[in-house]
Amino acid sequence: MGKIILGFSLWSFTLHLFLIMLKADFPGNKQGGEGKYMKKVHPHIDPSVLVFFTPSDLKVGKIIPVFFPTTNAKKSPHFLPKQEADSIPFSLAKLPSLLEFFSFPRDSPQAKAMEETLQGCETDPIKGEIKLCATSLESMLDFLRVVLGHEARFRALATTVQYLRKPASSLLQNYTILDEPKEMVATKMVACHNMPYPYAVFYCHYHESESKVYRVLLGGEYGDRVDAVAVCHMDTSLWSHSHVSFLVLGIKPGSSAVCHFFPADNLVWLPVQEFRGEM
Numbered sequence: 305m306g307k308i309i310l311g312f313s314l315w316s317f318t319l320h321l322f323l324i325m326l327k328a329d330f331p332g333n334k335q336g337g338e339g340k341y342m343k344k345v346h347p348h349i350d351p352s353v354l355v356f357f358t359p360s361d362l363k364v365g366k367i368i369p370v371f372f373p374t375t376n377a378k379k380s381p382h383f384l385p386k387q388e389a390d391s392i393p394f395s396l397a398k399l400p401s402l403l404e405f406f407s408f409p410r411d412s413p414q415a416k417a418m419e420e421t422l423q424g425c426e427t428d429p430i431k432g433e434i435k436l437c438a439t440s441l442e443s444m445l446d447f448l449r450v451v452l453g454h455e456a457r458f459r460a461l462a463t464t465v466q467y468l469r470k471p472a473s474s475l476l477q478n479y480t481i482l483d484e485p486k487e488m489v490a491t492k493m494v495a496c497h498n499m500p501y502p503y504a505v506f507y508c509h510y511h512e513s514e515s516k517v518y519r520v521l522l523g524g525e526y527g528d529r530v531d532a533v534a535v536c537h538m539d540t541s542l543w544s545h546s547h548v549s550f551l552v553l554g555i556k557p558g559s560s561a562v563c564h565f566f567p568a569d570n571l572v573w574l575p576v577q578e579f580r581g582e583m
């Protein structure tokens with residue numbers, strides 16, 4: 305387990321968009337609320353939630369403040385082989401023995417993160433959602449086959465961030481859309497969010513409701529470049545009034561589609577379009 309622990313101890317910032325979205329609450333947020341009021345409280349919002357925008361923002365020259373967390377692929381935990389992953393319990397009830405197994409004190413940040421990951425993974429799916437926390441690459445691929453179809457081939461999209469300087473000048477920057485956003489047309493999509501855990505765990509989910517996937521080329525105010533993957537959820541009418549995206553954007557459920565950028569360690573899976581006939 306030595307190798308695993310090495311990567312794990314280097315977790316730093318792992319606030320996950322999906323956790324924010326699941327919790328969908330924000331202290332002090334009144335039901336509905338006033339767009340203007342929300343805009344005013346902007347400075348007090350955790351900057352890591354500044355990932356939202358609306359489809360009307362998707363045009364060349366538009367400036368959007370976005371937070372892209374730093375990720376270091378070399379330091380993030382690796383997938384275990386399925387057999388090994390399956391031999392380790394993955395349940396909140398087993399947390400005390402898991403902490404012992406990985407040698408983390410109960411009150412350590414790692415213990416807290418493991419607890420949150422297991423909680424998120426054990427939460428029931430919302431209506432129209434199919435989800436799985438994949439603890440190995442094989443189980444992620446099995447999930448994709450179930451959701452996207454056994455006959456389909458898949459491709460993964462991910463945001464790539466090129467910082468001009470390292471460390472980054474600022475994780476929160478104003479980004480300008482540099483190029484015409486490109487819609488990645490697909491019948492279905494599965495988003496997989498990297499979760500903090502001693503080995504690689506991805507929270508993968510699919511929603512029945514319509515969504516659109518885009519690639520957006522962004523230029524940061526400090527010269528950084530981001531080839532970003534974004535998704536727009538077209539129907540927000542059933543979302544909670546207190547969903548953090550409404551707070552950030554100052555809009556109400558159902559009044560607009562809500563889009564967000566993905567951090568670099570997330571994967572968006574699409575079925576590969578099969579072309580019939582000659583090309």
Ligand SMILES: *[C@@H]1O[C@H](CO)[C@@H](O)[C@H](O)[C@H]1NC(C)=O
Binds near residue numbers: 369477
């Ligand atoms: C982005 O630009 C706006 C308008 O100039 C400014 O008010 C805001 O502070 C900037 N945000 C960031 C994160 O730099």
